Amino acid sequence: MIAPISQITLSPSLSTFTQTQQAAQARLVGDIGGTNARFAIVDERDRLSHVRVLHCADFAGPEEALRSYVELEAIALPAVAAFGIANPVTGDEVAMTNHRWRFSVEHLRQRMGLDRLLLVNDFTALALSLPQLAQDERHAVGGGTPVAGQAIGLIGPGTGLGVSGLLPAADGYLPLQGEGGHVTLAARDAREVRIIEWMWRHHDHVSAERVLSGPGLVMLHDAVRDLAAAPPRKLGSADITGQALAGTCPYCAEALDLFCALLGTVAGDLALTLGASGGVYLGGGILPRLGPLFAQSRFRSRFEDKGRFSSYLARIPTFVIDAPYAALRGAAAALKCPVRVGYDTTKQAQ
Numbered sequence: 001m002i003a004p005i006s007q008i009t010l011s012p013s014l015s016t017f018t019q020t021q022q023a024a025q026a027r028l029v030g031d032i033g034g035t036n037a038r039f040a041i042v043d044e045r046d047r048l049s050h051v052r053v054l055h056c057a058d059f060a061g062p063e064e065a066l067r068s069y070v071e072l073e074a075i076a077l078p079a080v081a082a083f084g085i086a087n088p089v090t091g092d093e094v095a096m097t098n099h100r101w102r103f104s105v106e107h108l109r110q111r112m113g114l115d116r117l118l119l120v121n122d123f124t125a126l127a128l129s130l131p132q133l134a135q136d137e138r139h140a141v142g143g144g145t146p147v148a149g150q151a152i153g154l155i156g157p158g159t160g161l162g163v164s165g166l167l168p169a170a171d172g173y174l175p176l177q178g179e180g181g182h183v184t185l186a187a188r189d190a191r192e193v194r195i196i197e198w199m200w201r202h203h204d205h206v207s208a209e210r211v212l213s214g215p216g217l218v219m220l221h222d223a224v225r226d227l228a229a230a231p232p233r234k235l236g237s238a239d240i241t242g243q244a245l246a247g248t249c250p251y252c253a254e255a256l257d258l259f260c261a262l263l264g265t266v267a268g269d270l271a272l273t274l275g276a277s278g279g280v281y282l283g284g285g286i287l288p289r290l291g292p293l294f295a296q297s298r299f300r301s302r303f304e305d306k307g308r309f310s311s312y313l314a315r316i317p318t319f320v321i322d323a324p325y326a327a328l329r330g331a332a333a334a335l336k337c338p339v340r341v342g343y344d345t346t347k348q349a350q
């Protein structure tokens with residue numbers, strides 16, 4: 001743990017020098033999702049401290065959330081910051097897909113007095129953290145062995161569905177910056193055809209994210225009940241998994257079963273598309289909350305269920321990420337990424 005910067009007493013003559021050193025060493029990192037914003041300080045040895053999780057809904061925008069973070073942690077901001085955000089990052093203007101925040105990266109940099117602010121898609125950041133994960137920070141679901149130096153896939157349901165990956169390059173890996181959560185969801189059997197038909201009543205385009213996310217699990221449960229002509233019952237996604245785990249609601253259990261199977265389909269598609277012999281990693285906030293249900297689910301059998309390519313997929317391991325702040329480490333890695341990622345703003349020399 002590094003000491004909070006505000007607790008370091010500086011003599012006036014040393015102050016400027018030391019602050020410059022701190023700027024070179026400590027960095028502010030963030031992981032902004034549709035539900036939570038996590039912030040932390042990363043030291044020169046890439047260790048995290050001052051980790052704090054804030055609810056996005058409590059703040060008008062990222063500036064207010066950051067000011068609250070600084071106040072709650074009683075720290076001075078480092079001069080350099082990088083945030084992963086659950087959004088495509090294509091320029092200075094960011095309008096979140098699953099939350100109301102809209103902001104300019106450059107304006108935020110200026111308002112916070114930062115020398116550099118990098119915004120990157122949250123799953124691009126998470127992908128950059130994968131090579132740093134320790135063995136005990138991932139749990140294998142099913143068989144397969146990762147092949148070193150090969151492509152790696154990443155997918156994770158949370159408020160939305162994040163998708164990214166790493167492609168091998170001369171000096172390591174290149175992170176993907178796509179929007180794979182919005183691919184069209186495909187049915188594998190007649191039951192899923194009926195579920196997707198039901199979803200069309202509500203969405204013109206039924207993307208993977210429409211189903212493989214917290215709100216998606218709620219819709220799946222609604223669909224299962226409606227197709228069974230059961231009376232509607234509004235349950236949140238946490239209630240649905242809670243009741244499925246407790247065995248108290250057959251509709252919840254079926255919704256979760258469909259959720260895991262459909263995630264297997266989409267993760268298998270990602271593995272095929274990338275040639276992800278390095279493995280497919282599963283992130284996001286939902287899977288770690290499913291307990292043993294996920295490992296016992298149809299996820300892995302569906303992942304491998306690709307006809308003539310089943311043996312190809314059987315060799316690819318799938319791992320649930322068990323490192324709650326991996327995306328924060330990935331945001332720090334993005335600052336050092338040799339290729340341009342996200343949107344980077346820096347203070348112009350006077």
Ligand SMILES: Nc1ncnc2c1ncn2[C@@H]1O[C@H](COP(=O)(O)OP(=O)(O)OP(=O)(O)O)[C@@H](O)[C@H]1O
Pocket residue numbers: 032033034035036037086098122157158159160161162213214215217237238239241242284285286289
């Ligand atoms: N026990 C649970 N079972 C299923 N879903 C849950 C559970 N608890 C929370 N969720 C759902 O998980 C989602 C939040 O996911 P996550 O924790 O990854 O937040 P986030 O980082 O803000 O999300 P994202 O980055 O995707 O926007 C919400 O839709 C919430 O309803």
